[in-house]
Amino acid sequence: MRAQPLHKRFFEKGTPYLYILPFFVSFAVFGLYPLLYSLQLSFSEFKFGKPLVWVGLKNFDTILSDPLFWLSLRNVIILWVGSLSVQLVVAFLLAWLLNPLASRLRGFFSGVFYLPVVMNLVAIALAFQFMFDKNFGVINLTLNLFGIESIPWLTTSQWAPISTIILIIWKGLGWYVVYILAALQSVDTTLYEAAKIDGANTLQQMIHVTLPSIRPILLFLIVLGTVAGLQIFTEPYLLFSGSSTTLGGPESSVLTPVMYIYVQGFQYLKFGPGSAIAVLLGVLIAVFSAVQFRLLQQR
């Protein structure tokens, strides 16, 4: 316990509340109120200029019997697991390789990996769309040079999720590298020396010293990566903008729940069913985060 510092007795009682007030006002107006209103909307029928009509579980019934909703859930799980798992493993290996480098070199490489994180996604996605083009894209043209046949990156439901995952990995990798690198730097080096004396090789050191030491940051990255991963929207939306006639890529293979909220809400103006998806997604994210916290805090 810290002793009560001297200066604290001087402060007026109301001051700290005044300082935290902006957050709570802003959260109430733009966070909590929309959330509660969303809950109400999900049980109602909405028409502009008319009062809400209570319709019970009708919106949930509509959504839960909609095959596109289930497809969007399946898609987002593929995109989330496919991208997050690769990002964590690759970022860990990259950070492991960068860690012993001289600080200037390390800074340079983490800068290079971080560049896509700060780049505007609209520009990035259009560049990828351009590169993934089946007939004229630079990726297929390069594959052709080596005698490999063109891959229909953006036009078939088999390849569409893969191209989207590639874009997501490329865009987000640097964020994971920077966090894991920071964690690696704070690992107590005497632990490695002790492990060496005990005869542990590099792999054993990685498994028994490094991974346990950075577990908190990995937990943090997995939870945030999951919260973000279940809300994937911009990458598939932009990658297939203009090139696909169906909703959410070929055969809707990259339609995600957030994209479906957007479509229901702002293209069909069906605010009730749209809010029902939002509520279901919110519950799903809460459950996933809680489960991950439990699983990773044990052991």
Added chain:
Amino acid sequence: MCFPFFWMLVSSFKPPERIFSYPPEFIPTDPTLEHYADLPALIPSLGWNAVNSIALAVLTPLFGVFFSSLAGFAFAKFNFRGKHVLFAVVVLTQLIPPAAGFIPLFIEMINLRLIDTLWAVFLPGIVPAFGIFLFRQAIYSVPDELLDAGRIDGAGSFMLYRSVVIPLVMPMVLTQYILGFIGSWNNFLWPLIALAIAAELYAAGRARLAPGTAVSGHLGAQSWPARSCSRSHPSSFSWPFPNTSCPI
């Protein structure tokens, strides 16, 4: 890692017929600036779009840093009732998916007459919860003795915040500002809804009012509220760039 940037840059200098040439050209043989020259004609609102994006990206984190550092100061250096519960609320709000609130937020912004103005994008982002969390950690390590010394010299708590705390956590201030700038600059879905979609819906609502025009849609024009910011929209809808040219 850098190839997409490189390819984008190289392609922008190639004449149209060379962009898709086989085998791919990695160094343009006869570079041209024609694509850059064509830009203003292709996207007439580009200038305004850029001003809007830059204004939002510069101003939003400015407010974000101020409010979140103030709250972080309160959580780090004050004792008050409910402190721990309130801080837990701050942390937990980060788990709420923003997309879950976009439909009600859209309706709310219509009711506040802020839809299709930059306010609708600016206001929700001015107190970042993650910033409060980071500033609390940073300000925690500011020694209490310095605050006591300032206090004895007669400084009020805001004076202490301004002259003692902020100079000591300057690296965090810069980090937070940059993070906020990037976040605002890359913000896509909500501006798309609050500016571009809203403008499109307004245009549809107005077209419905005109006699003899049939617009498919679910909007009753009579119930669509009056514009909060009067200006005409370009007839073509220039996705994905918000065509709002309304000054803040």
